[in-house]
Amino acid sequence: MGVHNNELLNKEEVYRYICQNNDIFSSNAQLTVREIGNGNMNYVYHIKDSSSNKSIILKYAAAHTRISKDISVSTDRIRIEANMLEKQKEHVAEYVPQIYLFDEKRNCILMEDCTDFTIMRDALINFDTFPGFADHISTYLVKSLFPTTDYWLKASPKDELIKQFSNPHLCEITKTFVFTEPFNALSELNDVYEANKEYIDKEIFQDKALLLEVSKRKEAFMNNKQALLHGDLHTGSIFVNKDSLLLFDFEFAFFGPIGFDMGNLIANLIFAEIHAEGSDARGDFIDWLKETIVKIVELFKIKFKNEYNKSSDKYGDKNKGKYNDKYNDKHFYNYNDTSDSCINDYVVSIIKDAAGFAGIELIRRVVGLAHVKDITSITNESKRIRAERIALDIAKHFILNSKDFLRGEDFIQTLELATARKV
Ligand code: SR1
Numbered sequence: 001m002g003v004h005n006n007e008l009l010n011k012e013e014v015y016r017y018i019c020q021n022n023d024i025f026s027s028n029a030q031l032t033v034r035e036i037g038n039g040n041m042n043y044v045y046h047i048k049d050s051s052s053n054k055s056i057i058l059k060y061a062a063a064h065t066r067i068s069k070d071i072s073v074s075t076d077r078i079r080i081e082a083n084m085l086e087k088q089k090e091h092v093a094e095y096v097p098q099i100y101l102f103d104e105k106r107n108c109i110l111m112e113d114c115t116d117f118t119i120m121r122d123a124l125i126n127f128d129t130f131p132g133f134a135d136h137i138s139t140y141l142v143k144s145l146f147p148t149t150d151y152w153l154k155a156s157p158k159d160e161l162i163k164q165f166s167n168p169h170l171c172e173i174t175k176t177f178v179f180t181e182p183f184n185a186l187s188e189l190n191d192v193y194e195a196n197k198e199y200i201d202k203e204i205f206q207d208k209a210l211l212l213e214v215s216k217r218k219e220a221f222m223n224n225k226q227a228l229l230h231g232d233l234h235t236g237s238i239f240v241n242k243d244s245l246l247l248f249d250f251e252f253a254f255f256g257p258i259g260f261d262m263g264n265l266i267a268n269l270i271f272a273e274i275h276a277e278g279s280d281a282r283g284d285f286i287d288w289l290k291e292t293i294v295k296i297v298e299l300f301k302i303k304f305k306n307e308y309n310k311s312s313d314k315y316g317d318k319n320k321g322k323y324n325d326k327y328n329d330k331h332f333y334n335y336n337d338t339s340d341s342c343i344n345d346y347v348v349s350i351i352k353d354a355a356g357f358a359g360i361e362l363i364r365r366v367v368g369l370a371h372v373k374d375i376t377s378i379t380n381e382s383k384r385i386r387a388e389r390i391a392l393d394i395a396k397h398f399i400l401n402s403k404d405f406l407r408g409e410d411f412i413q414t415l416e417l418a419t420a421r422k423v
C-alpha cells in the first residue's frame with residue numbers, strides 16, 4: 001500500500017484530490033489531468049472533464065520551490081494569492097481569473113481555466129502584438145494600486161491591509177534572489193552564462209556605485225509601503241488575447257513601492273525587445289513594443305492623476321484643501337495650491353523608481369537563478385552574449401540615472417543606445 005501524503009506533486013495525486021473533493025465536476029465526469037506549470041514556484045494543473053468539456057486550473061504551493069527542491073518556501077503564499085484574487089475583485093475584477101475554491105489545508109486553489117489566453121512572454125517570443133495592451137495594463141495598474149495608497153485609505157484600514165498582506169517569506173525570496181545574490185554572488189545561488197562571466201564580474205560585481213544604488217532600492221523595497229503590489233509583475237504573470245488581459249500569480253503580493261511593479265513590467269517588455277532585435281522579427285513588432293512601453297508610462301501618469309482628481313471631486317470643492325476626519329486621508333495631501341504639484345511629483349517619482357527597479361530586474365534575470373525564456377531561448381552563442389550585455393548595459397543606465405527618467409520616451413532612448421552595440 002502506497003504512503004498517503006497531502007502533496008499534489010503529480011497528476012495522480014491531483015486526480016485523487018479532485019475525485020475526493022468533487023463539487024465542481026459531476027459524479028460521472030471523465031477527468032484528464034495535465035501538469036502545465038512552467039514557473040519557478042508552484043505546480044499548476046489543467047483538469048478537464050471530456051464528458052462536459054468543463055475545465056479548471058489547480059494551483060498547488062508545495063513547501064519547496066518548483067525550480068529547486070532545496071529551496072524551502074512558506075506555503076502561506078497560497079493564502080496571499082487567494083486573498084489577492086478576492087481583493088482584486090473590488091476594483092479590477094475583469095482583469096483577474098475567477099477563484100472557485102481555496103483549500104487552506106491542502107495548499108491549493110481551484111480557479112478559472114484561462115488557457116484560451118496566451119502567456120504574454122510566449123506570445124512576445126513569437127512576435128505577436130496586442131494593440132490594446134498598454135491601455136489595459138495601465139488601467140489595471142492604476143485601478144488596483146490607487147485604492148491601496150494613502151491618497152485613498154485612512155491610516156488604520158491601510159494598516160489592517162498591510163497586516164493581511166504581510167508576506168515576509170516571499171519578500172525574503174525577492175530580497176535574496178532579486179536584490180542580493182545577483183549583486184554579490186556570496187551564496188552561489190546565481191546561474192551565469194559562462195561566456196559572460198568576466199563581463200558580469202567587471203560590470204556588476206565590481207561597480208561600487210551600482211551596488212550602492214541597488215542597496216538603496218532594496219531598502220525601499222522592504223520599507224516603502226506605498227501600495228498593495230502584485231509583487232512579481234513580469235510577462236509570465238500575464239495572460240493576453242487580442243481584446244484583453246488577465247493577471248495571475250499573485251503569491252508575491254505585498255505593500256511596497258509602486259515603481260517595483262512598473263519596473264518589473266517594463267524590464268520584461270525590454271527582454272522581449274532584446275530578443276526580437278537580435279532575431280528576424282519584423283520591424284512593426286519592435287515598433288509596437290517600443291510604443292507600448294512609452295504608452296504604459298504616459299497612460300499610467302494620466303490615469304493615476306485622473307483617479308486622484310476623481311477621488312477629490314467626490315467630496316466637492318468645498319472640502320478640497322482641508323483635512324477633515326470625516327473625509328479620506330487624501331485630503332491631507334490636498335492643501336492649498338500645492339495639490340497639483342504634489343500629485344505630479346508623486347507620479348513622477350514612481351517613474352524614477354520604475355527605472356531603478358527595472359534595472360535590477362534586468363540584471364537579476366541575466367545573472368541570477370531565475371532566467372527568462374526571451375534570453376535563454378537564444379541558442380546562438382554570440383547572439384546570447386550580445387543580448388545579455390545589452391540587458392546589463394540598459395540596466396546599469398536605468399539604475400545609475402533613475403532620477404532622469406520622467407517620460408516613457410526616456411526608457412526607449414536608453415534601449416536604442418544599448419541595442420546599437422555590435423557585439
Ligand atoms: C527561487 S526563484 C525566485 C523567482 O521565481 C519567481 O518566479 C519570482 O520571480 C522569484 O524572484
Ligand code: MG
Pocket residue numbers: 039040041232237249
Ligand atoms: Mg510567478
